[in-house]
Amino acid sequence: MSLAQRKKSGRYYTGKSEEVLKTKPFHKLQGKVNLIFTSPPFPLNNKKSYGNMIGKEYQDWFTSLAPLFAEMIADDGSIVIELGNSWESSRPVQSLLPLKCLLDFVSQENTGLRLIQEFVCYNPSRLPSPAAWVTVNRIRTVDSYTRLWWIAKSDFPKADNSRVLRPYSKHMKRLLSTGKYNGGKRPSEHNIGQKSFLKNCGGSISHNLFELENIDPDRDVRLPTNAFSLSNSNSNDFYSKTCKERGIIPHPARMPIGLAKFFIEFLTEPEDIVLDPFAGSNITGFSAALLNRKWFAIDAEEKYVEHSKIRFEDPVLKQVKL
Numbered sequence: 063m064s065l066a067q068r069k070k071s072g073r074y075y076t077g078k079s080e081e082v083l084k085t086k087p088f089h090k091l092q093g094k095v096n097l098i099f100t101s102p103p104f105p106l107n108n109k110k111s112y113g114n115m116i117g118k119e120y121q122d123w124f125t126s127l128a129p130l131f132a133e134m135i136a137d138d139g140s141i142v143i144e145l146g147n148s149w150e151s152s153r154p155v156q157s158l159l160p161l162k163c164l165l166d167f168v169s170q171e172n173t174g175l176r177l178i179q180e181f182v183c184y185n186p187s188r189l190p191s192p193a194a195w196v197t198v199n200r201i202r203t204v205d206s207y208t209r210l211w212w213i214a215k216s217d218f219p220k221a222d223n224s225r226v227l228r229p230y231s232k233h234m235k236r237l238l239s240t241g242k243y244n245g246g247k248r249p250s251e252h253n254i255g256q257k258s259f260l261k262n263c264g265g266s267i268s269h270n271l272f273e274l275e276n277i278d279p280d281r282d283v284r285l286p287t288n289a290f291s292l293s294n295s296n297s298n299d300f301y302s303k304t305c306k307e308r309g310i311i312p313h314p315a316r317m318p319i320g321l322a323k324f325f326i327e328f329l330t331e332p333e334d335i336v337l338d339p340f341a342g343s344n345i346t347g348f349s350a351a352l353l354n355r356k357w358f359a360i361d362a363e364e365k366y367v368e369h370s371k372i373r374f375e376d377p378v379l380k381q382v383k384l
């Protein structure tokens with residue numbers, strides 16, 4: 063384990079999380095982390111450049127993280143884990159592994175963990191996969207989303223959805239300006255009062271579905287104010303441009319910044335602590351710094367520290383008190 067990057071806002075350690083989290087610097091953090099936000103390696107059949115376990119080996123490894131994560135978070139802290147789907151090797155059958163991982167993770171004795179809410183992150187630009195069944199045999203549809211599990215030790219982890227509002231729809235803006243609303247009973251049996259929706263709250267409440275890109279260019283995108291399109295940001299941001307200039311291959315599985323910002327704003331306050339145990343290019347630490355939170359990052363691969371350093375050269379951080 064080594065401390066590879068130190069900033070005023072946070073620290074990046076290299077080593078395997080399951081080992082690093084048991085070392086002294088992390089003992090001191092136990093019970094103090096407000097949010098673990100992470101995208102662990104997925105259980106893929108085709109190995110990515112940073113390696114992936116599969117099957118029962120993956121499930122056991124994933125489950126072994128539950129007590130480690132549980133002791134790091136504060137009593138009202140949260141764990142948010144992003145995981146994609148996986149497929150049975152050489153079969154057009156979706157694997158139950160991610161679901162088994164979730165069930166095992168929240169069932170670990172003495173951790174007190176529970177699933178608070180599931181989120182889905184839909185990416186319309188996802189390349190057709192699993193290719194053998196989608197593009198060659200044409201018998202399955204494109205697997206186009208990842209899921210994020212929000213897990214906590216209490217039924218009431220710190221959260222405030224008024225910090226992550228979506229812009230109002232055109233219809234809602236019109237309604238607010240005319241002040242007229244068609245109240246009454248809906249077919250769903252909901253009874254809507256005459257003034258139920260006439261208060262301007264600055265935006266509407268977020269949904270647990272993220273759409274990373276606008277499919278219809280004429281349609282308004284109503285992502286939360288702090289989330290933005292994958293294709294509009296990730297490929298031409300400072301990090302990607304600098305990697306290109308320096309001949310560095312960008313991290314192969316970067317998370318959209320909007321996702322990290324959404325959960326950091328939703329579940330933490332300024333000065334809170336955010337930890338990413340599978341940090342890669344450190345989009346989590348970068349987002350935390352942008353939002354005036356403290357961050358800790360860990361990754362098994364030393365090469366990704368350079369990627370995190372590039373993120374912290376981004377001029378946008380100059381405007382932030384670090």
Ligand SMILES: C[S@@+](CC[C@H](N)C(=O)[O-])C[C@H]1O[C@@H](n2cnc3c(N)ncnc32)[C@H](O)[C@@H]1O
Nearest residue numbers: 078079112315316317340341342343345361362
């Ligand atoms: C899906 S990527 C995370 C990408 C990151 N969210 C980003 O936006 O750049 C998973 C990361 O976990 C790292 N990793 C794999 N096994 C690990 C382990 N046992 N401990 C720590 N990091 C590990 C990989 O090197 C990889 O960078």
